[in-house]
Amino acid sequence: MKVVKFGGTSVSSGKQIEKVFNIVMSDQDRKIVVVSAPGKRFADDIKVTDLLIECGEKYLQNQEAEDLVDAVISRYASIANELNLPNSIIETIYKDVLSRLNGDKSKPIHYMDAIKASGEDNHAKLIAAYFRHQGIEASYVNPKEAGLIVNGSSGNARVLPESYDRLYSLREKPGIVIFPGFFGYNNEGEIITFSRSGSDITGSILANGIKADLYENFTDVDAVYSVNPNLVKKPKEIRELTYREMRELSYAGFSVFHDEALIPAFQAGIPVNIKNTNNPSAKGTRIVNQREHRNGPVIGIASDHDFCSIYVNKYLMNREIGFGRKLLFILEEFGLSYEHSPSGIDDLSIILRQSQMDAETEKRIIKRIYEELGPDEVKVEHNLSLIMIVGEGMRHNIGTAARASNALAEAGINIEMINQGSSEVSMMFGVKQAQENRAVQALYEEFFAGVLV
Ligand SMILES: Nc1ncnc2c1ncn2[C@@H]1O[C@H](COP(=O)(O)OP(=O)(O)O)[C@@H](O)[C@H]1O
Ligand SMILES: N[C@@H](CC(=O)OP(=O)(O)O)C(=O)O
Numbered sequence: 001m002k003v004v005k006f007g008g009t010s011v012s013s014g015k016q017i018e019k020v021f022n023i024v025m026s027d028q029d030r031k032i033v034v035v036s037a038p039g040k041r042f043a044d045d046i047k048v049t050d051l052l053i054e055c056g057e058k059y060l061q062n063q064e065a066e067d068l069v070d071a072v073i074s075r076y077a078s079i080a081n082e083l084n085l086p087n088s089i090i091e092t093i094y095k096d097v098l099s100r101l102n103g104d105k106s107k108p109i110h111y112m113d114a115i116k117a118s119g120e121d122n123h124a125k126l127i128a129a130y131f132r133h134q135g136i137e138a139s140y141v142n143p144k145e146a147g148l149i150v151n152g153s154s155g156n157a158r159v160l161p162e163s164y165d166r167l168y169s170l171r172e173k174p175g176i177v178i179f180p181g182f183f184g185y186n187n188e189g190e191i192i193t194f195s196r197s198g199s200d201i202t203g204s205i206l207a208n209g210i211k212a213d214l215y216e217n218f219t220d221v222d223a224v225y226s227v228n229p230n231l232v233k234k235p236k237e238i239r240e241l242t243y244r245e246m247r248e249l250s251y252a253g254f255s256v257f258h259d260e261a262l263i264p265a266f267q268a269g270i271p272v273n274i275k276n277t278n279n280p281s282a283k284g285t286r287i288v289n290q291r292e293h294r295n296g297p298v299i300g301i302a303s304d305h306d307f308c309s310i311y312v313n314k315y316l317m318n319r320e321i322g323f324g325r326k327l328l329f330i331l332e333e334f335g336l337s338y339e340h341s342p343s344g345i346d347d348l349s350i351i352l353r354q355s356q357m358d359a360e361t362e363k364r365i366i367k368r369i370y371e372e373l374g375p376d377e378v379k380v381e382h383n384l385s386l387i388m389i390v391g392e393g394m395r396h397n398i399g400t401a402a403r404a405s406n407a408l409a410e411a412g413i414n415i416e417m418i419n420q421g422s423s424e425v426s427m428m429f430g431v432k433q434a435q436e437n438r439a440v441q442a443l444y445e446e447f448f449a450g451v452l453v
Pocket of ligand 1: 010
């Protein structure tokens with residue numbers, strides 16, 4: 001039995017949903033179908049989730065948002081029209097969206113979550129109606145009814161382990177199950193969404209719950225490429241990746257698969273296959289526990305931007321017990337999470353996503369570090385990009401760091417910091433944001449020219 005997830009681009013129009021239908025019908029093991037809200041049909045299009053967020057925010061401020069409600073409903077209406085579905089489905093969706101928008105605003109965060117989740121919830125109903133219209137036994141299943149219970153905060157839902165046992169009974173449901181991605185319910189019955197692009201997570205949870213043989217994740221590219229295809233023309237396709245490699249790469253910028261989505265599938269030992277809705281016969285990329293090492297040391301290069309670093313220097317820092325803890329405690333008190341902390345004997349850098357820290361917070365943090373830790377120097381550097389080179393093969397190859405540093409030096413790029421992950425499957429380079437793309441291209445040239453992946 002397989003769980004199949006279709007991303008926003010795969011369900012963005014009636015034509016795309018016909019492809020989804022054909023893919024599901026072509027393999028009788030494809031039983032559980034997880035869907036996203038309608039995504040982009042073309043580069044400048046707006047995802048339904050983004051329209052809903054704008055709409056909800058206006059309603060919260062009691063502002064007019066009729067044009068936005070129209071924009072949401074007309075996305076579903078044009079899909080229903082293309083698929084020759086009766087108008088009653090659009091009336092149902094319209095009523096649902098309005099009732100959420102006019103719902104209880106006393107807890108704005110929960111209010112917004114219910115609105116965001118309507119994108120997938122209504123689309124799952126529409127897609128189930130289409131399958132039935134085609135004469136196929138199919139039903140929409142709500143996450144609460146199925147037992148997908150979560151905790152955590154809005155946009156950061158965490159599945160509760162007991163959900164898995166409950167979801168197992170989906171196996172017995174007759175026909176095809178159409179399941180909305182992106183959200184679950186907490187024990188109080190409130191909707192909580194996963195982080196953005198979180199339908200990948202729902203698919204993985206369901207794959208674990210029903211103990212699927214395979215989790216197929218359909219998107220709009222033939223494979224996971226060794227580098228973001230928007231940065232390098234026709235990059236090499238990756239046939240097979242380990243869970244650890246994919247986890248590092250999706251964390252560091254491979255937006256094709258959500259980094260949190262690997263854990264449930266990994267825990268149950270279920271392989272993941274990333275495939276293309278627009279070219280389903282292409283093999284795609286498999287994510288597995290172990291793979292053969294036929295390529296060089298590196299399997300992929302990912303990059304992400306908008307980081308900053310807080311650099312702290314103090315002579316004899318290495319002998320001062322509790323220095324690191326006190327520094328991190330200051331950040332904790334400001335509610336900040338950090339990504340990495342490369343260190344030397346007398347210095348320590350903390351890398352953060354800079355959107356968390358405005359100018360005022362930064363000033364207050366620096367003041368506290370000076371007051372409480374007595375450093376010789378504290379420096380904050382903004383607009384950094386992190387580039388991650390990833391590959392299980394790096395463990396068996398010496399000289400990877402030297403090759404990467406040389407390639408960057410030859411491209412005239414200054415390395416602001418290096419961090420070799422203790423996992424030994426990744427190595428991170430910090431560079432100035434303006435040099436990110438050039439750095440990725442230089443590393444790609446170094447590690448992939450002529451390599452079979
Ligand atoms: N290394 C990579 N390999 C493949 N796609 C990538 C990679 N890095 C970024 N992407 C982008 O991820 C996109 C697919 O993810 P996403 O837009 O979330 O799809 P979906 O709508 O199916 O959820 C691709 O179109 C591509 O632009
Ligand atoms: N619709 C949600 C969840 C999701 O997974 O979407 P997509 O499959 O388009 O990345 C979002 O935009 O975040």
